[in-house]
Amino acid sequence: MQKRLGLSLNAFALQKRMQNRRFKLHWLDWVLLIGLTALVVYVWQRIGGALNYSWRWEIIPNYIVRWHTEKEQWVPNLLLQGLITTIRISIYASVLALILGVILGVARCSKNLAVRMLSRTYLELLRNIPPVVVVFIFFFFLSEQLVAAFNIEGWARGIARQEDKAVWEFFFGDMRRFPSLVSGVVVLALFESAFVGEIVRAGIQSVGKGQHEAAQSIGMTKTDQLRFIVLPQALNKVVPPMANQFISLVKDSSIISLISVQELTFKTVELVASTRAIFEAWITTAAMYFLICFGLSLLFRRLEKPNQTAAT
Amino acid sequence: MSDNAPTIQATHLDKFYGKFQALKNVSLSVQPGERVVICGPSGSGKSTLIRCINGLESHDAGKLVVDGIEVFEGSPNLRQLRQEVGMVFQQFNLFPHLTVLENLTIGPIRVRKIPKAEAEASARKYLERVRIPEQADKYPSQLSGGQQQRVAIARSLCMETRVLLFDEPTSALDPEMINEVLDVMVDLAESGMTMVCVTHEMGFARKVADTMVFMDNGEIIETGPPSQFFTQPKTERCRAFLEQILVH
Numbered sequence: 001m002q003k004r005l006g007l008s009l010n011a012f013a014l015q016k017r018m019q020n021r022r023f024k025l026h027w028l029d030w031v032l033l034i035g036l037t038a039l040v041v042y043v044w045q046r047i048g049g050a051l052n053y054s055w056r057w058e059i060i061p062n063y064i065v066r067w068h069t070e071k072e073q074w075v076p077n078l079l080l081q082g083l084i085t086t087i088r089i090s091i092y093a094s095v096l097a098l099i100l101g102v103i104l105g106v107a108r109c110s111k112n113l114a115v116r117m118l119s120r121t122y123l124e125l126l127r128n129i130p131p132v133v134v135v136f137i138f139f140f141f142l143s144e145q146l147v148a149a150f151n152i153e154g155w156a157r158g159i160a161r162q163e164d165k166a167v168w169e170f171f172f173g174d175m176r177r178f179p180s181l182v183s184g185v186v187v188l189a190l191f192e193s194a195f196v197g198e199i200v201r202a203g204i205q206s207v208g209k210g211q212h213e214a215a216q217s218i219g220m221t222k223t224d225q226l227r228f229i230v231l232p233q234a235l236n237k238v239v240p241p242m243a244n245q246f247i248s249l250v251k252d253s254s255i256i257s258l259i260s261v262q263e264l265t266f267k268t269v270e271l272v273a274s275t276r277a278i279f280e281a282w283i284t285t286a287a288m289y290f291l292i293c294f295g296l297s298l299l300f301r302r303l304e305k306p307n308q309t310a311a312t
Numbered sequence: 313m314s315d316n317a318p319t320i321q322a323t324h325l326d327k328f329y330g331k332f333q334a335l336k337n338v339s340l341s342v343q344p345g346e347r348v349v350i351c352g353p354s355g356s357g358k359s360t361l362i363r364c365i366n367g368l369e370s371h372d373a374g375k376l377v378v379d380g381i382e383v384f385e386g387s388p389n390l391r392q393l394r395q396e397v398g399m400v401f402q403q404f405n406l407f408p409h410l411t412v413l414e415n416l417t418i419g420p421i422r423v424r425k426i427p428k429a430e431a432e433a434s435a436r437k438y439l440e441r442v443r444i445p446e447q448a449d450k451y452p453s454q455l456s457g458g459q460q461q462r463v464a465i466a467r468s469l470c471m472e473t474r475v476l477l478f479d480e481p482t483s484a485l486d487p488e489m490i491n492e493v494l495d496v497m498v499d500l501a502e503s504g505m506t507m508v509c510v511t512h513e514m515g516f517a518r519k520v521a522d523t524m525v526f527m528d529n530g531e532i533i534e535t536g537p538p539s540q541f542f543t544q545p546k547t548e549r550c551r552a553f554l555e556q557i558l559v560h
Contacts, residue, residue, distance in 0.1 A: 213368055214405035214464075218419035218471055219394040228418060232409050 053279065060280050063271055079281075082267030083288050085173055089184050089263055090250045096189035097249065098242075101196025102235075106226065108201040119197070126194035131255050135187050139259040143183035153179045177262060184253075184261035192249045199241045203234030243300035247293050254289075264288060317380070319344050319475055319506050320365060325374035327360055327530075334360040335371065336530040342523075344474075347507045349517040349538075352527035353553060358510040361527070362477050365508065366397045379474060395423060398468025402480040404460045406452040412439070412463050413448040416470045424471070431470070438466040442496050458489030462496055469500075476500065478509040514558060518542060526550045 025033075047053045066077040076084065107119035126134060147153055156178035159168050165175060172178055207230050215225040235242075257266035268285040272278050320342040327335035334357045342348050350358045363369040365378055370385035377383070381393045407415050416435035420426040426434075439445045442462040444455075452460055461481055468476055478497070482490045494516045501507055501520035511517065517524060517538060524541035526534040526549075534541070534550045542558075545551045 208405075210401060210403050210405035211407065213399075214401065214407070216368065217366060217394055217399035217401075218467065219391045219423045220419070221391065224422050228422060229407055233407075236409060 047279070055280065056275075056277055057280055059275060059277060060284050063275075063281075064284075078267045078271050079264070079284060079288070081173075082262065082264035082285075083292075085181070085261070085267075086250070086253055086263040086265075087292070088171070088173060089181065089188065089256070089261065090246075090253050092185045093188040093192065093253070094246050094249055096185060097192040097196050097245075100189060100193035102200050102231070104193055104197030105200025105204060105234075106231075108197060109204050123194045123197060126191060131191060131252060132258065134191055135255050135258060138187040138190060139183055143186060143259075146186065147179045147182065152182055180259070180261050183259060184256040184263070187259070188249065188253055188256055192245065192252065195245050195248075196242065199238045199245060200234065202241075203238035204230055206237055207233045240300070240304055243297070243304070247296050247300075250293055250296070251289065318342055319346070319379055320508070321375075321377045322361075322365075323375045325361070325364065325371045325376060327357075327364065327369065327371045334530050335364070338374070338527075338530070338532055340525065340532065340535075342475075342506065342508060345504050345506055346522050347501050347520050348509070348523045348525060349521040350508065350510045350525045350527060351512060351514070351517065351553070351557075352533075356527040357530040358527050359479050360530075362399075362479050362508060362510050365477055366394055366399050368399070391423075395471055396473055397475045397477060398471055398473035400461070400464050400468055400476065400478045400481050402483050404452070404457070404464045404484070406460055406464055406467070408452050411449050411451055412444075412455070415452065415463060416467050419467065419471050435466070435470055438469045439463075441469070441499070442466045443492075456489060457485045458492045461485065461489075461493045465493075465496055465500075475506045475508070478507065478511065480510050480512070482511065482513055512557060514542070514554075526553065528553070 048055075060079075063077045064079045065074045067073075068075040104119050104122065107115050108123070110116050110119075129137075156175045159165055159178075160175035168175055172181055211229055211233065212225060215229045220229070253263060254265040257263060257269065260266065264285055268281050271281045275281070318341045320340065322338060322340045325335050325338040326333065336357075338357070338361060340348075340361070350361065352358055360369055364371050364376060364383070367383050367387070367390045371383075375382070378393055379396045381387075381389045381396075383390070383393060387393075407418070410418060413432060413435055416438065417428065417431040420431040420434070421428055436445060436448060439448055442465055444459050444462055447455060447459060447463070452463065455463065461484075465476075465481075481497070482493050485493065490513070494513060497507075497509070497516065498520055507520075509517075509521075521538045524534075524536055524538050525532055526541075526545075526547075528549055534545060534547050536546070541550075542554065545554060
């Protein structure tokens with residue numbers, strides 16, 4: 001019995017390999033493909049017929065880039081503006097989340113009980129509250145205070161009034177919107193840092209006892225052990241889950257549209273409200289998110305390969 | 313510290329792992345330049361003893377003074393002690409993310425605060441000494457076990473330690489690589505380094521040891537010069553052990 005199973009598994013593997021080589025379709029593939037096509041046609045019919053929806057795809061490109069008649073050049077419109085903001089926020093939040101996450105991960109492995117308990121509490125709180133609720137709580141309780149306390153609003157307005165604000169705008173977009181950008185980045189980073197922290201902790205704990213002992217035996221301090229021996233190895237090992245986490249961050253960034261950060265999702269809501277092109281707008285937005293996230297995952301997959309050979 | 317004080321002075325050491333007593337009333341004295349080989353069946357406390365000497369394990373009772381520094385758990389001088397006492401592990405424990413040269417220089421640079429160029433020069437000198445100067449820029453995973461262990465020895469030497477502890481340095485090696493490591497160790501022994509080795513390599517022990525120590529069940533059963541130790545062991549347990557490992 002077992003032998004037969006092994007044989008059929010072998011045959012299956014062989015068949016699969018051959019398929020991979022020739023892209024030959026099995027009869028089951030045909031059934032699935034036909035079924036899928038039928039489903040798509042059916043949904044299409046429903047939208048066109050029952051909902052009486054008239055497609056207006058032609059208006060969408062204009063909301064990605066439009067011709068600026070005064071400047072006489074192409075400028076980004078709603079969707080592209082939103083996409084750029086999403087990218088900006090994702091980059092800043094990733095960097096901040098990585099920094100916070102490393103601190104959190106190290107704290108989770110601390111010998112000090114109070115430090116360990118604090119980091120654990122932070123982590124459990126953020127892991128067991130829905131992200132939307134976290135976003136609201138952070139926004140109303142923390143971000144507002146933060147923006148007020150550092151007078152970020154006044155400072156940003158000052159820059160917005162300046163003449164040479166090109167560099168600032170390249171990095172942060174419209175400076176009048178800077179406070180909301182900061183809130184968005186902070187909220188997102190705090191939220192994601194909990195998960196990054198867990199990944200870092202797993203990495204630290206995967207570094208063997210022998211490494212600690214070897215570092216101790218040449219007289220290194222605890223801090224130096226962490227900095228030169230443990231963390232470099234730990235971070236190297238967690239590149240794949242970390243990459244996934246950053247892709248999640250890009251997707252999660254849509255949540256902060258709820259606190260009026262003008263990123264892609266927020267802009268799409270605006271677009272839908274003014275044009276009623278519900279399907280076209282959301283499909284375009286979905287495609288944009290997909291392109292970024294899928295592109296990132298392809299990129300990370302490429303980057304991982306040389307890393308893995310260096311680690312082992 | 314006067315010149316004739318022993319480098320390692322252990323008196324009545326006890327060590328427990330829970331209820332299991334790993335060291336029982338162990339006393340050992342090692343003079344400067346002395347080569348001590350500790351042998352005994354597995355689980356006899358050899359590794360525990362050697363790990364206590366540089367504070368990787370802490371003893372529960374007794375007194376341990378190494379190089380003039382008293383060793384106890386939480387001692388602020390442990391780091392200073394470890395700069396004087398090198399350790400070579402059974403599993404090499406090289407840092408896999410650093411090149412061979414970086415493995416050797418990280419201690420001198422970060423701990424002894426020696427300038428990088430100087431540390432690298434001395435690292436290359438020690439690589440020469442362990443006979444693998446050409447491997448400096450490789451990563452540990454690219455080396456054979458024997459080469460890795462020689463790098464580990466060089467890493468300890470780079471710290472300019474006065475004492476080297478070896479915890480079964482050849483036990484994880486393929487048989488054909490054991491000799492290349494032992495040759496380096498014989499070399500070191502002849503240069504006058506104070507050494508404490510836990511090993512089953514009796515040929516090596518006969519060649520370099522000033523003192524043989526036999527341990528069993530956490531106790532030191534017998535101590536003596538190799539000439540007498542190998543030919544006329546005083547105790548029955550030691551004789552049985554030697555017969556077992558020398559018969560092949």
